[in-house]
Amino acid sequence: MAKRRLWLDNILGTVFIFALGGFIFGVSTFRIFDAFDPIGEALSDMELTDVVFSRVREDPAVDTNIVVINIGYLPRALIGEQINIISKYDPKVMAMDSFFGAPSEDDPEGDSILSAAIANAPNMIMVTKLLQSDSLAAVAEGEDIYDSLERTHPMFRRNAIEAFANLDTDAEYQQDFKACRSFPPNRTLLTGEDHIAFGVEIAKNYAPEKVDRFLQRENQWETINFRGNIVEWFRRTNYPTMFFALDWDQVLNEDFVGEIIKDKIVIFGFLGQDFTDSSWDDKFFTPLNYKYAGKANPDMYGVVIHANIASMILSEDYIDRLEEFGALILAIVVCFLNVVFFSWIYRRLPRWYDGLTKLIQVIELLAIGALMIFVFHWFNYKLNLTYTFAAVALAGDSLEVYYGVIKNLFRRESRKQLFRIQQEKA
Secondary structure: OHHHHHHHHHHHHHHHHHHHHHHHHHHHOOOOOHHHOHHHHHHOOOOOOHHHHHHHOOOOOOOOOEEEEEOOOOOHHHHHHHHHHHHOOOOOEEEEOOOOOOOOOOOHHHHHHHHHHHHHOOOEEEEEEEEOOHHHHHHHOOOOOOOEEEEOOHHHOOOOEEEEOOOEOOOOOOOOOOEOOEEOOEEEOOOOOEEEEHHHHHHHHHOHHHHHHHHOOOOOOEEOOOOOEOOOOOOOEOOOEOOEEEOHHHHHOOOOOHHHOOOOEEEEEOOOOOOOOOOOOOEEEOOOEOOOOOOOOOOEEHHHHHHHHHHHHHHOOOOEEOOHHHHHHHHHHHHHHHHHHHHHHHHHOHHHHHHHHHHHHHHHHHHHHHHHHHHHHHHOEEOOOHHHHHHHHHHHHHHHHHHHHHHHHOOHHHHHHHHHHHHHHO
8 A cells, every 4th residue: 555655656656746847838828937047048049959069079071062143232144144153164053042033124134134044054943931811810810821823924934943931940030140050841821732841842853862861850840950151250050061062253254173073063142241241131041150149140041051962962861850759658657756855855865955956956967068069979879858856856846845745735634734733823
């Protein structure tokens, strides 16, 4: 009987810890304590595995299969001229990470040059954007479902392939803090149309068999295994240059060696007014950021993120992750084991309980953090241990509350004792 009661206490103690954690999380969603939590606000922008990207990993080799070209603020005619120049050097795939709206009444000749250049380019891929109509957004409540596309004007996508460029960030507006760690490989609109991501389409036109294997993973979201940046003037990333890049004037002046283009992937996009520009336009925070905790300067343009996605697929170097259900089960198991051990300390070593449990919790939290970092570094496996962190952090004090308050509330003698003391004080 005593043994059965002991196991029941262990189970109920575990349930209480998770119930308390759920309550704390529910209260925190109302952002009541934000004004008193500047440290938490700063650290909320990072993940522990960011340390691996920015500090631990060895420098990868340059990916010579991909070249990124800056279109800057060039008019359409000069962008068309860039495409024509690059086309002469026989790239295998070309992609444009930019939208072009309706033809301009002021520059019909420039529109015509750009339109013809895109139509004649080999394997040109143009971006789209997955959208929610106003009616869908009203009922979707932030869900990852779409019913429409933003597309370049038909004049500028003749003979072109299209793919969506959506990335996973919490930003609602361009000027907001945009941290990018993952992307959706493919999506189906409510109309039934299937679409794949821009970086995936780029890789598909270069090595289709690798993309077939990638899509067989069937992940709704893929963590980007960032490999590096372009030449970086402001030291905002801790990685060396990964991709060859040409500024807009280098292309127009043909100031490059043709061998870097032939049979390669060439991606056009915005990289600032020039390579020395510190513009934040279409720029994101990534795990490569030199300052990985708190608000810093964004470190990577969107076009380079797409290059990283394509590079990851071509190298077939993916990041796997512990899914939500597995993370919850692991947290329950670890929490239960803590409850069993802490209960033993509570009964056998009551005077040592506070000190011992705090020491054990600190050791456990440090071990969990180290495990996350090194498993990610060694095996490209992302352990989602947020629930485990929370359960371990709450276990000691919460279990004491369970034994000292919750359990006594269900004992008649304990309630009588509490009321007797209150009456005596009155």
